[in-house]
Every structure is written in structure tokens, then in C-alpha cells.
Amino acid sequence: MRRLGSVQHKIPCVFLTEVKEEQSRKRDCQQFQVVATENVNPVALEANIHCAVATEKIDGTCCYVTLHKGRPHLWARLDRKPNKQAEEELKKHQHQHRSCKGFSWNVEEDFKTVPEAWIPAHRVQHHNGHPVPDEHGHIPGWVPVQKDNKQYCWHCSVLDPEGMAVLVLRPGVDDEDELEVAAVPLADLLEQTLELIGTNVNGNPYGLGSKKQPLQCLVSHGSVGVRNPPSVDFQQLTSWLRESPEGRVEGIVWHCSDGTLIKVHRHHLGLRWPDEETRLGARPVVVHVDGPLGEFIDSKDLFSSFSRLNGQRFGRLRDIQFDL
Template sequence: MSGLGAVQQKVPCLFVTQVKEEPSAKRERQPFKVLATERITQKALDADIHSAIPTEKVDGTCCYVTTHKGQPYLWARLDRKPNKQAEKRFKRFLYSTDNCKGFTWDIENDFKPVPESWIPAKAIEYYNGKPFPDENGHIPGWVPVEKNSKQYCWHNSVVDYEFELALILKHHSEEPGLLEISPVALSDLSEQTLELIGTNVNANPYGLGNKKHPAHLLVPHGAFKIKTPPALNHNDLLSWFNGCKEGKIEGIVWHCSDGYLIKLHRHHLGLNWPIVDPHLVSQPVVVTFSGAKHDYNFESKTLFNYFSKLDGQRFNSLRDIEWEL
């Protein structure tokens, strides 16, 4: 597995952005849009963005694999957010004309409680030994996905803790252009971040499963490298997203040699997402469970059991898989 997804951080945009005062097409109730200018950020230039590896930004919810209870576990993203009083103070600060002095947080009292098992993300800043909020006033972090958790039932569907497996979507190692769904040892994903996609995540832009038979998969960050990336200028990127088959994606994440990540979302260029036929569903897919259906006794009515019965079968698209658990 690639280690491209191991860095946990808030990913900055490739271009310097500006705020436009009209409703966001991406986030409900957000009264502004964040749009890219034509100037690349200094952070991206300092990270040698021109030598970075461009990968597809997959539309899902972020996850993390690390140890819990002495074994590898899937962790769900859970940001520690300000309580109502602190959020009001912070918003007043953001909209103030005199906010050059910065905002002072009371880490002990300004934030909502989190479960005891919560851990902060690795790349966040610390102040006096305590995790410090980002520019949005959140402290990014993780909670373990416990077996049979109702809150994280869709996360639960893609892991089997008895056999320590995760259900992964990635490129086939030997056939270019072919996707593969297969079980992967959780230990092989240790300290990596992944994206959970599927029926009940972000309105399901890839058409996985259905309401009667929901289906979800994990995609390691950096799994889908872009073969023919556009030049790093505003016009070429806009043309690539608009007119190229490979450009029918939510966005690009560049993985820099020092581990730094830079992103560009379609919304930053004023383009819509989701779209009718994203690139991910235009590719054929094979299910590879070789040996798994003989070596493991998966619980019935689980995705692992279902996919094990499809071992070796190919489909024209993720949408063509018949979801009958």
C-alpha cells in the first residue's frame, strides 16, 4: 500500500483564494463562496508543487487506521468544536474590522466535550502542551469505530475486526484502468488515512449500492494518481476539469515530497460537484477475494460475505454491481 495518505492535516488550496458574498454551492447555509484567484500560494511553491504527485480527491468522509485495544482499528473523523458561547465570540472576531491581534482561546472551557477515546490529529499545532484549534476554530481528531456502533454503522460495514480486514477500493496492481475491490489487512493500512465512500456518504456521488442495500468502501488517500495532469495555471486547470474525461473528479490533491498536501476543488474554480458521470464510475471493476471465501467465515448479510461470493467477477462500473445482500 502507498503511504501517500499518512499525513493528517488541513489541506490548503493550490491558489490564493478570495471570498465572494453569495451562497455556497458546496455547503448549506454558508452565505459565501471561496474562489481561487490565478496566483499560486507561496506555501505550495515552497513545497515544490511542480514536482508533486497529483492524485484524485475522492468525495467521502475521512478515516484513519491506528492501534486501539491492542489491534489495528478504523477511526472516524471527529473535530472538537467550540461551545455556543465560544462560537459566538469567535464569529464576532471573524466579522470584526479590528481582528489583527488574533483570537484568544480558552482550551479548557471553550470546547465541547469529546469521548475519552478521542485523539487529536497528528499535524495540528500545540500551545502549552495542548492541541490548538485551526483557523476555523476546530481541533481535528479521531474516535475509534467500535464494533456494532450505531453512530458509525457505515464505517463498521467496511471493517471486520475478527479477521482484522478492511474493504478497499483501489487500482488493480497489474491491469491499468481496472479498479479492484478486495479485503486488505488493517495492519497494512496502519497510520494511513482513507476516504469512506458509499450510499450514505455525501449524497453518494459514485452511485454505490442503494437505499435497500447500502454499500460502502474505503479508498486510501493517494490511491488514484492522475495520469495526464494539467499545467498548474488557472486556465489549463479549468479546461481540464471541464473537458477532460480524467478531469471528471471532485478535485486534485498534490502530494509533495516533504509530505505536504495541496488541494484544488472544482468549487474553487466555480464548477459544480457532484456531476452526472464522474471518472471513478467510468472504469471497470473486479472483485478479488481469492482464498478469502475459503479461509474466513464471514458473518451473513455483511459486505465481506457478499463480495466474497463475487470473487473473480468483473463489472463495467461500480454502478453495475448488483447489490443484493
């Protein structure tokens, strides 16, 4: 399933939410938490969520594949954020109103500069030719990944030496429970968003690799389905996420037939993440990465490392190891 350059934090929660006066678990500067009520969001009902396809919400950092200088390229998520003065004003507003909503921005003066190649995400609205920040004061966007930029070294690790293909984790073709690590041309992923997961991303909830052998890969949004998902009911969803082995996921993203996306995160329901072994990390995986061999045989890049494991199966995703 494709989502064109959009970003997940804009997706509405499946339940109506309310504000609690306690420190946010997700945002350090936010002195309140947004939690789910037991009432289903009318937006979800209007989109016929009961007939939607449920997919696993993947915990990583968002990426995007689109053209750069005329060729397919991997882009990293980069939000344009307020400068120090504007951020202080926003904090005052948050404290007074318990929300970011209603804050007035001067888009030309209140935001930090971004690289020249930066582009806003597709869903960002514009006013007088300028992108409009979201309710958190961010302007979601993308910047092309460059191999000489250490800030994106983990993004670069999933690129082949020529920058034309990436390492993708996806469901297997013959076994619905088995995963597959494969080399996929960027041209086949154009206009898709994906999640970068691995050793050095978001605390590595899926247990991939190690400090000695870092391992990253990309997962296309909407590609990992949820088997036998619970009904869209507060109690049933909470029980499923807390008790079912299939529910050891960060959350669910529902893909509705009209294109609407609806989500629920464990934090919305007061549940920890990660909690014990994750469902994704516990799934069996097969490696299908051919080459490069020859002159690259002694290379430590991920493509060469995975090519030496080509055809091998592992009982769990987190069990993948490379021979040094």
C-alpha cells in the first residue's frame, strides 16, 4: 500500500482523545498527554473502518523515495522546526492553553533554515506560498540522503554502493508468517514512504543487529499486515495489545477503502512499548540478497554482508548474525 510522501503523525487516532495534565511520554516539551477515550472517532466510522485493512505500525524513522537530480533517490524525514525565540513563545502558549492549537506563526521569521534541497511533505498546507506548520509547530518534510553526511549514515547503510537499490524487509511470498530481506531497486519504490528500522534507530525495539554488527533495513508502510485483528472496540483492542502474541506491535494503521488512514498507538491506550519481545522481531526470516561479490567480498557494507547469507533462514528476525 502506498502513501505519497505523507507522514504518520498526521493520521487521526481511531478513538476520540482527551488531554491529561501530566508529562507527555513522547514529547519532552509537552506538559500534557493525549489519551484515547472509549468513543470511536467519527472520521473512522465515516471511512468505514470496520472494513479496512489493518497493518502493523512500524517503529522507526520515516523515509521517502522520489526523484532527485533526475534519478530515484532515498530521502530522510526532516521537519522544519521553530527557532529558539518562537519555541519559547510556543511553550508559553502550551502552558496557558494545554494545547499547541491556535498559536500564530510568522512562517518567514519563526523557523530554522533547512538545506536548499529540502521539500515539504505532500500533505503540508501552504499559505501565501509558504508551508504552514502543523499543530506541534513542525513543517514535515524531506531531505535527500547524501553519503558524505554523517547525520544520515544509518540511512546510507541500507543503500547499495551505487545508490540504486536498498535493503527492504517485507513479508515472504510463499509463507504469510515468514519475512524476507531483499535488495529492491529504488525505481520500484518511487513515491512510497518507508520506515527505517534497526540497531541505531529509536532504541532498536525489534532487536536487530548489535553495536559490533549494526543492522538497518527499510519497511514499506502498509506492507506488514495484522493477522486476525481485533474489532474496533476500546476494550478488545486494549486486551489484544496487552495479551495476544500477535498484539506485540507498536500500534495499528488501518487502510480504508477511500484512502483514509486511521491509527492507534499503544501510548494512546496507556500501554508500554516495547513490551517483551516484539511480534516483528520474533518472526522467521529468509535472506534473498544476491551479490555484490567479487571485489566486494571482503567489504563490511550491509549488502555484502547479506549477500554472504543469501538463501539462509533464521528462526527469528532478531537472530540474524554476520560472520566476521
